[in-house]
Amino acid sequence: MLKLNLHPQTVERARKAAKGIAGSFDWLFRDYSSLTIERSIVRLMGIDGADADGRPLPNLVVDHLAAKNLLSRGAAFAIANAMVNTGSTAQEVAEQVADGKLDLSTLQPASEDAVAAVLDQISDQALAQIREQREFRESQFALYGPRRQPAIYVIVATGNIYEDVKQAKAAALEGADIIAVIRSTAQSLLDYVPFGATTVGFGGTYATQENFRIMRAALDEVSASEKRYISLTNYASGLCMPEIAVMGAIERLDLMLNDAMYGILFRDINPKRTLLDQYFARMVNAYAGIEIQTGEDNYLTTSDAIEKAYTVTASQLLNEQFALVSGIKPEKMGLGHAFEINPEVENNFSLELAHAMLTKALFPNSPVKYMPPTKFASGNIFQTHLMNAMFNFIGQLTGQGVQLLGMLTEAIHTPHIADRSLAIENAQYVFNSVKDLSTELCLAEGSFINTRANTVLEEATFFLEKVEDEGLFTAMAKGDFADIRRPENGGKGLDGVFRKDEAYLNPFLSKMKTELELS
Amino acid sequence: MLKLNLHPQTVERARKAAKGIAGSFDWLFRDYSSLTIERSIVRLMGIDGADADGRPLPNLVVDHLAAKNLLSRGAAFAIANAMVNTGSTAQEVAEQVADGKLDLSTLQPASEDAVAAVLDQISDQALAQIREQREFRESQFALYGPRRQPAIYVIVATGNIYEDVKQAKAAALEGADIIAVIRSTAQSLLDYVPFGATTVGFGGTYATQENFRIMRAALDEVSASEKRYISLTNYASGLCMPEIAVMGAIERLDLMLNDAMYGILFRDINPKRTLLDQYFARMVNAYAGIEIQTGEDNYLTTSDAIEKAYTVTASQLLNEQFALVSGIKPEKMGLGHAFEINPEVENNFSLELAHAMLTKALFPNSPVKYMPPTKFASGNIFQTHLMNAMFNFIGQLTGQGVQLLGMLTEAIHTPHIADRSLAIENAQYVFNSVKDLSTELCLAEGSFINTRANTVLEEATFFLEKVEDEGLFTAMAKGDFADIRRPENGGKGLDGVFRKDEAYLNPFLSKMKTELELS
């Protein structure tokens, strides 16, 4: 059996530091909310749609509340109050606000009990719907059997949801286990979620609730015909992380990209905003039984994969601790890493093997998410195809949870239908060829692989301890992460963070916390 | 260190049986000669060229001797005798015979001493030339360093020697260590070697001495510019095995395809003829310092690579023993095997690894020749490229001597220039990636790989012992080898085998045996 020998004390120290860091944001999670958290509450209350200009109702409602200084008590209260006052549904309230027919600041506060009753009923209903989706997913896996390991994960990214559907179905029929619909360029910077089915995206298709629904329906069809449950995933990260998490929960996405720090480091979103949003978004994920996927690969697209290997490990440990805080179980933590070592480096396979084994050894129960070569993919499609084969080899050999298949045209265009098919063929061939190879082998005494894994772990531990000392925000401001400086009060979206007042209400949060047994 | 644990007694038993089999042909090697052996002697005496119809002088001379019943004393005597009688050079004698101007049966036998003196001088000269080529090769390796391991071996097969040269040079510049010029379809069935530079072959280019010379000169140029000695190889096997071996020795080929049994099994050449010819041909190879390469891969192009894996091992052991009889050292035995397991078989990588490790373990000092996937190569060039990557992986992991690169277009056409280049890129990438991986790993306790290797070894041992019992010719007649029945007196070329008489002379054989310290 291929197995690392990690120093247990170092593992413990690293986890302790990470836990310390993640644990220091109680104040933020407890006392603050954000525009998108409120919009996600609005969505959970059943409000959806957009005005003629495409502005989503949840934005119009929450912006209205902000403009009227009604936000600190939470959108839930304001809407429930309006419902009690007007006898309308939440959606009707929102439409009236959008039409300018209703000014929520003009309404009298109804009796606390009446509001509480409305909220209780409406939140029960929303959570029940999410639970049903979770249970349906579980029943599908029970019926058809669990996902293969590594699961075959491919992306579609045509920009047009209807083309995406064709490509996704073909991929699922060919053996894909998970379909990711890649988002249009920089959707994470939009402070709203576009509405409806979309056909024009760049480098990907907008994440919208309707698009989620269309794709889910298509994949449910294939699941039934193939007798294999096909999972769907999309990105939550960005300025709308909680909202998209809610949409995913409602439309039965099965996994979601959700990294505690991605928005800060790679999208220059404000640190407080990001951490706060991910806290709530992940709780929604946890409640919905959605597997999260983190974005450690991003570190390696800009930094050297050997030199900065420890940043991946450190980030995984942090993501793990933040996930625990939100009630996510290890079985649902798709912690990320990536195959990005320069293919010209001697013994790059051994190095990569060390890194991949380290991730698996640290998170043995997690469906670790393994990203393919991208940086060194070139216009030479034949060579890129080979790099993907080596990546698939290590994926199977080390038992990764999710294998994000590399495309032979990675350096050229978002995948054509045939590219994806060749990627699946590549994975299936390699997975089958080296199926049980890991049980045939062991590491030689004093192997470089074992040494290397321990070195990376030590570097990560040292780094985490330093960050714990300094405080995460200070460390980020200093550029300790990915060589990027992110000051605590810089970046996009800080103005969307606000302090909750005493009377603030978020019935969803409270109920989910209870059910997830969080304090 | 990745290492098998083979049962030493079984290895010993297998070798003993193979030795017994190869050792039982003393009578054949001692008492017989063949048309092509005589033609090779004629060639060594300096006779070359062809008549207007393209019939090679060596054939015209030897056919003349046969027609005149002069062959049993050997061509060497007849020609030397004519030289003494006429004062002509060997070439002049041959030309006169070809022109019908000289009938060798009309000449009186000259004094034994005079003939011996001519033969002594002429054979010294020929052997010196071959020795010089060997020494030149050795000096080149001393100067530029040894061949990489596995060596990168690619084929050219345009049918046109001048196109071959372009492609060979490009390949050498890209990193190929060994260039094989593939022969035109079924040249092994020609009972003569075509003459001169050729531009029309099917599926390959004729093996001619001029073609050898043209290619050697081209590669010498690249060796000098690249400061890396580029080796050249071609096929000896067939009805002209000894002649082609001689041509290769003279033109400084560095390796030659020469399998003790290929002609019998795969070309239906008579068993006696084949074994006899290979004996002399291999001695020429040995003398010239040429590395032989055997054709075990052929078993697997028609039979299943798992079921019949033992036939490869058995053939390797036989080829080894026959090679030793001809004075070839283990360092020059390129025993063959091939990556031909059905890629759909679960764990095919582990199975192949077992087979490849077995070959290396049995012949640790030999530059084992590893053949690529061909049978399961398909018109899907992307998939074939991947199979070649897995093949390259195992080649480096198990330290094969010579890696015959697979082409992504194997199922389509003889290689285009770009196909070969992609194959080299594939090998270089994989070799470098897993360079020292074998030192990182070991086999797990009780691994399937170790068990499998021992099973194949046992099957081979059992088979060899059975063949030793029955006698090789009987076994071949029964179809024990490759399921093909080859009766002792069937097949092509038996009429070219004759019994030497008392006065038979072959000064080359005697001198080579002495220098090679053979009895």
Next chain:
Amino acid sequence: MKKELIRPYGDTLNDGKIQFSFSLPIGPGEIGKEAARIILKQLGLEDIEICGMRDLKGGFTQFIAYASTSAGVDPAEIKVKTVDTPVMDMEATDEFIASHLGREITVVGACIESDAHTVGIDAIMNMKGYNHRYGLERYQYINAINLGAQVASEDLLRRARDEKADAILVSQVVTQKNIHIKNLTKLIELAEAEGLRSQMLFICGGPRISHELAIELGYDAGFGTGSYSTDVASYIAITLAGQRAKA
């Protein structure tokens, strides 16, 4: 009727995307890249993207490219000649022969001329068969004679005449410089000359053989990659039965 043309598809209907690779006798660089682009332009392509340029050394460069074509085809208008007889399994074929012909069929097969690739014809004829289908030798009502590799056309025809064969099976795998066309043509011309052509079915096969090509060359049927004994046996049995019915 409106023509529904189909076009190459990358990720959007009718985007016409095609992947190319080819080598030019020119060194790598901007001039070479432009030469590659011009070649693709001459093929009428648009949106040409030369994404890969590999130095093959020795004055050659390989280019890897994507481009769009406006070429399209109406699938409804495509006619391909295919072997259309239904495919029966071994037992059914044997029964069919027994009931429709009432006698054993004789087929003689070979890999002709310089070709030594017997795996294909063996897959069709040998007892063992291929991919879970027994070969013709195993059929109760087929007398299958496999002459093996590199059989001269003359020898094949002689044997077929001697055996009063119902069908001749020829395999051709090597196709370099169209040698398979030459060999197959030679066989059929010899058969015509000897008056054998009308006496038996002439069937050929190999990875580059299609039924269409076979017909063109004067054969009765052709079988390409992925053919099985069952295809051939059914074809022979049904065709012979048809001929008998007509006669």
Next chain:
Amino acid sequence: MKKELIRPYGDTLNDGKIQFSFSLPIGPGEIGKEAARIILKQLGLEDIEICGMRDLKGGFTQFIAYASTSAGVDPAEIKVKTVDTPVMDMEATDEFIASHLGREITVVGACIESDAHTVGIDAIMNMKGYNHRYGLERYQYINAINLGAQVASEDLLRRARDEKADAILVSQVVTQKNIHIKNLTKLIELAEAEGLRSQMLFICGGPRISHELAIELGYDAGFGTGSYSTDVASYIAITLAGQRAKA
């Protein structure tokens, strides 16, 4: 003058061999294969061999093919616009600027609009550089300001005006649906409108950018895959010196 055309080369001069792969919205089978062949025929190809057919499911099939073209091009007639200024290393460029311009040069760079791929522009600008060439920030005589990712064209121009930049460096990596053309055009049109175009050099770069394309879009120069800081720095220094000499 005799034209020496070059043609695709497989294994024989002028054999015209090209490898193709493409998908069609049709199921696998003989009809699909023929459709693929017809498409290639429409491109004017000969000796078409459809050697691979892959079922992509969902009604699509990929075809892999080889065919021959008679297309050819005379390399002597090919003109490509390339950046022709000689390339100097960092020290030489610094010296050149010092002696020919006698002052620090200011360049402002950014990845504009929706594009967030900064690795390329960072490779050119950042201290650290790329492949053993330091970036512009390290040059003694270059004041390099890298605005990073997703910078609005307006912001880039504003900053360039404020800094009295000598050159603007724009990176565009995402090219789907030609978004890079749109973005680059937008920037240059804004610059024209603001009267900035003639005030400084406009230089763009990215994996699908060529000098030729850059010129076409109204830029002074374009740099594609494999460009280095040294290429850009030399170009800027020499071009500015030339302009000064003229002025």
